[in-house]
Amino acid sequence: MKNSNDTKQRLIDVTRKMIDANGVDSVSMRDLGKEMNLSRGAVYVYFKNKEELLAAIVTENFEMLNSRIYKLSSEIDEPRKLVYEILFTFYSFGIKNQEHYKLMFLKQWDKEQYGNLHIAATEVFGVFYKCFEKSHEQKYTGNKSPIQLTAMVSAFIIGLVELNSTGHIEPEKGFDDPTALINSFVDLIFEKN
Structure with missing residues (x-):
């Protein structure tokens, strides 16, 4: 075996x-x-078939990304810094692994057929959720719920990776410095009320 x-x-x-x-x-x-x-x-x-093979690769990719994110969450206690580092890690992964990123985030995988893949993909967002849950309790994230914040950061980072991977990095659009953009976005989320 x-x-x-x-x-x-x-x-x-x-x-x-x-x-x-x-x-x-x-x-x-x-x-x-x-x-x-x-x-x-x-x-x-x-x-x-080829799709089943690709699903196995995508599952491994999510597991690799999750491993990096879990490592960060065990090393960083401060929610704002943790969210920044997770977003930057996510961004870097997407830019360095563009073909894999497309399979992970731009293809719809059947949840029933590829349950392990779905679980691995959901774990990435679970880390964000836990971080926002803690921040929300401490009143660092305004009146948005942890699920809303998780959806917002997910849409933001997936969009940023997609824009940059397709060459939309023009300074006049403000996309030429992804780290500054991530930092500014995190600042918006963590404005204390």
Whole structure:
């Protein structure tokens, strides 16, 4: 069984490299089989189709992002600083891993079919929620509920990554300094009443 799991993980790792080198559209089960010296049919033993393979990669990506965010939440106690660091980590991940980011945030994955992926994706937002819950209790985030704030920061950071990854970094639009923009956005959220 260990060999089977090793092969499955190796398929994921090789596909990840294919995505990094040539984008998601370059991935084919046939080329993957060739790359790993397996028949195309052998690849289907591990993943029933390309979407299932990509879902496994997306789940791993969310787990990696979650790991980074959980590390921050264990190191930083101050909510404002934590939210800034999480947003910056999220932004950096999206810019450095654009093809993976598109799979994670710009594709709708079936919750029923890919439950583990959905759970891993939801965990990212759970950290934001907990941070805002604490801040809300301390009256640092105004009258917005933790769920509203979580939705707002999620929309903000996903939009910022998307704008920057598509080249919209013009100074006249104010998009040329993402760190300053993140800082300003966090300041708006954490104005004490």
